[in-house]
Amino acid sequence: MNGVLAILEYRGGWNRMSWEALAAGQALAAQLNQPLMAAVAGANLDEAMADLAAKPLARAFAVRHPLLGEYTADGFTAAFEQLIRALDPALALFPHTYQVRDFAPCLAMRFGQTLIADAIAIGVDSGQPVFVRQLLQGKLNADYRHAGAGPCFVSIQAGAFRADALAGEPSGARCAVEEFAPRIEASQIRSQPGERFRESAQTVDLSAASLIVAVGRGIKEQANLPVVEELARALGAELAASRPICDNGWLPMEGQVGSSGQTVSPKVYIAVGISGAIQHLVGMKGSKAIIAINKDESAPIFEVADYGIVGDLFEVAPALTAAVRKVKGG
């Protein structure tokens, strides 16, 4: 077993998390003194391979087959299983995308391994990688080690590594792109995927907002929403929400910030009653300034906040509304 293999995601365009996973792979390969490889699966990969050829890789693989044109768990698992058996890498690294969550657990299982999913950092201790994961919605961190005999499978959380940290080939040399033709039969693929679609045109474009007030579970019930609506009005801010609020139908789905909703980077993001589950944080941690109001001082939202008030939102939010009105009026 040798080498770090990054399995990237391309569908007519790159999933940007691919580069973050590749940056993680580059750091790990350097620390372990092993070659870095990358692979991508699909039917039309010419542009993808042109991009990969310019990356600092020892080898790049186009896993090409007509049956890989549209993603299926069966097709991708079979294709990457064959590639990994052929290459025998020490590690297989993935971006923790929705697609990876659908097939990588199966792929690891085929090698008798458990995917170390959603890692946020990688260290090396006595020559062995140590993977940091979050537990209990980010309240705890945990160190994991691979203990199995086969390759180690790891997926990397969105935003955990910086894509721009990916060092280029200093010499400008291009890596060799290799073709890998997996054997896949149409009969192996049990699911039929349909077209991808969006539910509704996004009517609220939160990505352009400079001030956002976002509300979470702490609001308890729909009848309490005026507390944050008034705060947003006083500030002249857009109102957004974490997933549970939109799931309950209290605010429209378009107002959802997080991995399944919008990604925002306002000047100021005020999180009210939001604990800060990672699915939410990935959508807003790029904000210039973050203010958190939460009754639980150990809530992960305080990990990313610049300013925080630990207190009951039903007391703090109305007080802030009044204070903002006063400052604005004065």
Place this chain on the structure above:
Amino acid sequence: MKIIVAVKQVPSRDSAIRLDAAGKWLEERDLTFEINEPDAYALEEALLLKQKHGGEVIVLCAGPERAGQTIRETLAKGADRAIHILCDDLVRLDTLALARRLAAAAAAENADLILTGLQSDDLGLGLTGVVMAEILGMPHAAIVMQVEILDSSVRVKRELEDGWFQWVQMPMPALLTIQSGISPLRYATLMGIKKAKTKEVRRIAPEQLSPPEPPTIALQRVYLPPRKKKTQIITGAPAEAAAKLADVLKFEMRVL
């Protein structure tokens, strides 16, 4: 139609978190427990499918004695019976070993559908359902938002990133991992709670299901996340803290 719902009991969201002496897990005495939230939505979906198509909903749960309380709650909501794999080694177990146990117990039932939440609120790996499907040789779909039954196949709406979706159809038996929020959760009725007491909960020892195997991943230690950012906590009574924050918004952030 026979539906198995795999559920997990996890520390409740507002539990006080204290590490155990070995730094390997939590001090369990301080915790309260509840059903893993995505699993509650998987159960809800199973109950809705049963209302529409008839059949049976069987809850499958691996956990210690205390998980019995969560199992009773699922029966009170309307599940017909339950299988409790009685084990207290979940923290030391890797996903593979857990999925093997659950799959072995599920296999004996020959269900049409197996539903479970997309991930657990405690470990958050998001693997168990998908790995079970692989062990059982079933097609699967992860992160499902809607389920439609068509004769011998199932059509599901998968959630993708950034507000995108996709319908995927596959033959049954199949395994689906369910996203939170798929439909509003029901409450147990008084009648349901009463009936739950008479419903069957079959207990199985893990040794009857799969032989022990060495773990493939090891949780070495747990710890509080180091603070990356210096958060300035504004103290004082609500009005006082709010006034200080309004000043920050005006003079430092310049947004008022």
